[in-house]
Each structure stands twice: as C-alpha cells, then as structure tokens.
Amino acid sequence: MAEGEGVAIAPIEISKKVDGTIIGEVVIGKVNPRSLTEQQFAASKELLYHGTAREFVYSPTGNYDTRATGGDGTTDYGFGFYTTGSPKQAKNYSSERSKGRLNVPIVYSFLPYQAKMLDVRDAVKPTLNGILPRSFVEQWVKYLEEYLNDEKNFQCFEGLAKEAVYEGVKNDFLERTKLGFQQKILFSIRDPKGRGIFMLDKNGLIDTAFQGFMLFLGYDGMIYREGGEGKDKEDLTGFVFYNPQVIDTWEGWQKRP
Numbered sequence: 555m556a557e558g559e560g561v562a563i564a565p566i567e568i569s570k571k572v573d574g575t576i577i578g579e580v581v582i583g584k585v586n587p588r589s590l591t592e593q594q595f596a597a598s599k600e601l602l603y604h605g606t607a608r609e610f611v612y613s614p615t616g617n618y619d620t621r622a623t624g625g626d627g628t629t630d631y632g633f634g635f636y637t638t639g640s641p642k643q644a645k646n647y648s649s650e651r652s653k654g655r656l657n658v659p660i661v662y663s664f665l666p667y668q669a670k671m672l673d674v675r676d677a678v679k680p681t682l683n684g685i686l687p688r689s690f691v692e693q694w695v696k697y698l699e700e701y702l703n704d705e706k707n708f709q710c711f712e713g714l715a716k717e718a719v720y721e722g723v724k725n726d727f728l729e730r731t732k733l734g735f736q737q738k739i740l741f742s743i744r745d746p747k748g749r750g751i752f753m754l755d756k757n758g759l760i761d762t763a764f765q766g767f768m769l770f771l772g773y774d775g776m777i778y779r780e781g782g783e784g785k786d787k788e789d790l791t792g793f794v795f796y797n798p799q800v801i802d803t804w805e806g807w808q809k810r811p
Contacts, residue, residue: 605647
C-alpha cells in the first residue's frame with residue numbers, strides 16, 4: 555500500500571445509518587475458489603468478467619493501471635482491476651477497446667475471495683449510485699490534501715510540469731470539493747454536474763491517490779453502477795479491485811499456495 559504511506563489520518567467509520575444512501579461495506583467471494591473444479595468455477599453465481607483488447611496473464615502481485623492490459627483499461631474510479639458481472643458487456647468492452655481488430659472478443663472470467671468492498675450503489679435503488687456519507691467525502695479530502703503535500707508523490711514530474719499538475723488538481727478539484735462539502739452539497743462517486751468526487755486527470759495523480767485511499771480505509775475494492783461501453787452498451791454493475799490479491803482466474807487460484 556505504497557500510495558497510503560505517510561498519510562497520518564485516523565480512519566472515520568463509514569455507515570449509511572448516519573448519512574448517505576449507499577449500501578456500504580460488503581464481503582464478496584465467500585467460497586474459496588481453490589476448492590472448486592473448473593466446471594464449478596464457471597458455474598458460480600459470483601463470476602466476474604474482464605473484457606480486454608489483448609491477451610494477458612493476470613498476476614495477483616500486479617499493479618493494475620491502464621498499462622496492465624496493454625493500455626485498454628479504465629480509471630473511472632482510480633487505478634485498479636476492473637470487472638463486471640455481465641459477460642455481454644465484457645464482450646462490448648473488448649470490442650470497443652480493440653477498435654474492431656478482434657474477430658472474437660477476449661473475455662476472462664474471475665472469482666473474488668473474501669474481498670471487502672465498498673458498495674456505493676443506492677441502498678433503495680441499486681440501479682443507481684447513492685449519496686456518499688459526509689464522513690467518506692471528508693476523509694477523501696483530507697487524504698488528498700496530505701497526498702498533495704507529500705513531495706515524493708511528484709517525483710515523476712519536474713519543474714513546470716510538477717507545478718501544473720499540483721495546481722490543476724488543487725484548484726480544479728480539491729478546492730471545489732472542499733467548497734461543496736462546506737456548502738453541504740450531496741456527493742456521489744461520480745456526477746456529470748460536478749457533484750462527484752472525481753475529475754478527469756490525464757496525469758493519473760487522483761487515480762493513484764484514490765487507490766491508496768481505499769486501501770488505507772481497508773477496502774479491497776468498490777462496487778458501483780456505470781453506463782457501459784460500445785454500440786450495445788447497457789447500464790451495469792462494475793467491480794473494481796484495488797487489491798489484486800483477492801481475485802483471480804481458475805488457473806490462477808489453483809496455483810496459489
């Protein structure tokens with residue numbers, strides 16, 4: 555959890571009973587995949603799918619960002635390994651990101667095991683993302699402030715580039731989010747009207763920070779709603795894993811000790 559090192563903030567308990575409308579903490583993958591036959595694995599109701607533009611071998615020690623699968627990944631909710639429960643939409647992802655180069659979409663099947671997830675879908679209407687607890691938004695703002703003030707997080711930038719990245723995240727995102735929090739605006743995980751806790755950040759600073767933040771809070775990943783990709787896109791439930799140890803293919807699980 556390198557991204558979370560040096561951030562001395564006590565975790566705040568997150569509960570939808572206090573405020574917010576999200577489902578909250580859940581654990582997925584209660585059956586050990588190592589105990590399953592290949593047929594049982596494929597028939598699991600918890601099976602997740604990853605569509606990609608090219609073949610790759612999943613590694614539980616990998617650092618999954620957009621480069622992990624040849625640059626065809628997504629960072630909608632921070633660096634991590636993205637999956638969906640819909641095989642149809644996983645095929646759409648593969649077709650969309652391969653830009654028509656594939657005759658047959660490339661889709662891999664995965665099972666999680668004892669993965670502690672933050673489910674940000676609405677507890678009453680899980681086809682939508684819910685309102686985040688203020689405690690969660692406040693914690694994220696504090697974490698990001700500390701992250702921006704740590705020089706080692708800018709080692710890959712130099713001179714004016716470093717200053718531009720810092721000022722861009724600080725002014726375009728952090729200050730706006732802090733102001734919204736003070737005004738008691740209701741935040742969701744992502745919102746087209748600017749009431750989300752993300753921004754487009756081509757430098758990957760927020761993506762890296764949010765991955766570290768979620769690991770810092772003790773979450774292996776997050777469950778959310780999104781719109782899908784491709785010509786046959788549909789709204790779907792997505793699963794992003796910030797901790798790659800809690801998910802694998804059948805072959806991968808069988809190789810684990």
